[in-house]
Amino acid sequence: MSFEEILKDLVDQVPHAIGAILVDWEGEAVMEHCHCDPYDMRFIAAHEGIILARLQQMQSIAEIGAIQDVVVSASTEHLIIGVINQDYSLMMSVDRSCPLGLALYNFRRAIVELKKEI
Numbered sequence: 001m002s003f004e005e006i007l008k009d010l011v012d013q014v015p016h017a018i019g020a021i022l023v024d025w026e027g028e029a030v031m032e033h034c035h036c037d038p039y040d041m042r043f044i045a046a047h048e049g050i051i052l053a054r055l056q057q058m059q060s061i062a063e064i065g066a067i068q069d070v071v072v073s074a075s076t077e078h079l080i081i082g083v084i085n086q087d088y089s090l091m092m093s094v095d096r097s098c099p100l101g102l103a104l105y106n107f108r109r110a111i112v113e114l115k116k117e118i
Contacts, residue, residue, distance in 0.1 A: 001113060007033035010110040014103045016095035018077060021045045022114065025087045034093075041093065048081050048091045069107065071100065080104065082111050088118055 003022055011017045011033050019034020019041045027046040034041045055067045069082035078100060080092045090111055094103045 001117065003031040003117060004033065006110055006113045007031055010092065010106055013106045014094060014098060016098035018093040018095060020090065020092040023048065023089050023091060044079065045091050048089065052081060052083065052089060078103065080107050082107060084111055084114050084118060090114060
């Protein structure tokens, strides 16, 4: 399955999903699928690397184990950020009306599929 198919399936399977984007270690978009302006997804994704880097610093200090994913809840949407490996991460944006548990379930399944492809 290609990156494009994995991202499309993820966005299509999650109600109220705005989009998903695969990002490399420099914050550059590799592939995205979204129901919004792709520039918006790329802009947010470029900054999610900063969030992951800070969390990984905290993880090494606190010895809590490797960061797998994190949810950032804003007033209108949730951003779900997940680590694929040291070079790639996945970010998905969903409307606040989306069932978060369902979004996380599908997000984590997409991470497994992306790991197989990378």
